[in-house]
Amino acid sequence: MIGIIDYGMGNLHSVSKALERLELDYFLSGDPAELEKADGLILPGVGSFYDGMKILKEEKLDGFIRDWALADKPLLGICLGMQLLFEESEENGPTEGLNLLPGKVRRFSGVTAEGEAYKVPHMGWNKLTFKQPEHTLLQHTEPGHVYFVHSFLVTTSAEEVLIATAEYDGEVPAVVGKGNTMGTQFHPEKSSFLGMDMLHNFAALVKREVTARG
Amino acid sequence: MLTKRIIPCLDVKEGRVVKGVQFVELRDAGDPVELSTFYDEQGADELIFLDISASHEGRKTMIEVVEEVAGTLAIPFTVGGGINAVSDMRSILRAGADKVSLNTAAVKNPELITDGANYFGTQCIVVAIDAKYDEELGSWRVYTHGGRTPTDLEVREWAKEVVKRGAGEILLTSMDQDGAKTGFDLALTKAVNEVVSVPVIASGGAGAKEHFPAVFHEASADAALAASIFHYKETSVKEVKRHLAEKGVNVR
Structure with a gap:
């Protein structure tokens, strides 16, 4: 479940x-x-990193989620939920995250290196590039378009956590993960067939883990 | 890069989809849930539902429609029409819509845009603007009440104002082109797109797939909306996208 x-x-x-x-x-x-009774967890979320972390702390969910992930039980963060998995965000001054994945969250600048303005939020359908096509979430899928809505993005030098990316004034981490802790910057639940396939893959992982753990 | 979006619009009255021709004549074009699944499979990038029910019962029916659509649709959708308060936005977003669209209510009470953006985030707030060219003004004038009531607002000034207040997207309808089926209003779309930093959805005038490339190439719209040509199967979302790809427009 x-x-x-x-x-x-x-x-x-x-x-x-x-x-x-x-x-x-x-x-x-x-x-x-x-x-705690679940076999896999989804951490959704829309809104500000600062507010999200504040509530997780107040509800004592931050320690719980960390322990869950450190035990390598399946965890999927979506949008803000994915960003919260990282070290910190610059939103509302530096705010510490769940620190499960290496990297920081910053705002899209809105201006390219050449000084050209572009629109923020990054909103709409963008194409994925698969960095680790063999990853659990990408099983039986082809790199296609998924639906993004976000003004902040993850920056990381840890290539090993980048599973898929999209291009928007540079490389945008779109699917990230380490072990059974993973996340999508886009909304799989709004990304038509490809997004539904990824949710299906996460559910299949949860099922496999239940069997494996007996 | 982001793709250019194609958005079918469904006008809903008492739970059924209808389409206003020049805002007056209405024809029944189907069931909202069935139609939305059909459009998802066709490759629509998003859907917009406009509730044109006048009655209280009609509005309640709309919430049920939103819930049903949210249960079956795997692409984002926006709901507009008859939203006059933050509580209206809340009930529609709670029912499962991704965005709400404000039109007349935003003109009457611009604070509603600010409040909505603060409560739900700018990405949830679409402001719909109906505009018509006005000789006297030397520009496009904003209309409300489904295009029946002229205001004192010039379209670019109003567009800038709504963005400043937190609109995350503008749905721009050309009343001059709406229903004419001779193509989008490129001058209007370009004029508004030049002064705002949020996505602009061009609406009004689509009569054939050949009308779509220009609104992206020449007016730099982020998305294009159409209704009757899709509902009456004069063309399909799939055909429009194939045509756009041939003309070098990046689509999903």
Whole structure:
């Protein structure tokens, strides 16, 4: 069973609906004791990094999620939920993240190196480049377009956590991960067939882990 | 690079999809849930639903439609029409819409844009602008109430204002072109796109797939919206995209 972490930061509904379309069992909770019963966790989220971290701390979800990930149990962050997996964000002054993946979160500058203005947020359909096509989330998929809405992006020098990227004034980490901790900057639940395939792959991983752990 | 988006628009009245021809004549063109799945499979990048119900019951039906669509659709969708308060935005977003679109209410009370952006984020707030060229003004004038009521607003000034207040996107409808099926209003789209930093969706005038490349090449629109040509299968989203790709426009 997949637990969706309910901490008041947006897109719960669309993520739940997507799991329903895939006929997957899930529950919503903001209580670590309840979430502990899940086999895999999804950390969704839309909004500010600062607010997201503040609530995770208040609800004592930060330590819980860290322990979960350090035990290598399946965890999928979506959009803000993915950014929270990293070390820190410059949004509202430096804010410490969950520190599960190496890298920082910064705002798109809105101006290219050549001084040309571009639109922020990065909103719409962009094409993925697969860096690690053999990764769990990318099984049986082809690099296609997915739906992004974000003003901040991850920067990292750790190539090994980059699973897929997109181009928008440079390389944008789009799928990231280490072990069973992973995330997507785009919204798989809004990314038509390709996004649904990735959610399906995450659910399959959760199932495999249950079997493996007995 | 981001692709240019093709967005079918569905006008919904009492739970059924209809399309206004020049905002007056209405024809029934189907079931919203069925149509939205059809458009997803066709390669539509997003959908917009405009609730044109006048009654309270119609609005309640719309929430049910939004819930049903959210349960089946795997692409983003926007809902507009009859949104007058933050509470209206909340119920539509809660029902599963990704964005809300404000039109007349934003002109009457621009604070609504600011409030919506603060509560839900700018990415949720689309401001729809209906504009018509005005000789006296020497520019395009903003209209409200489905194009029936002229305002004192010049379109570029209003566009800048809504972005300053937190609109994340502008849905720009040319009343001169709407229903004429002779192509998008390139001058209007270009004029507005030049003064704002958010995506502009061009609307009004699409009559054939050949009308789409120009709005991207010449007016730099981020997205193009059409309704009747898709609903009545005069062309399809798939055909439009194939044509755009042939003409060098980056599409999904």
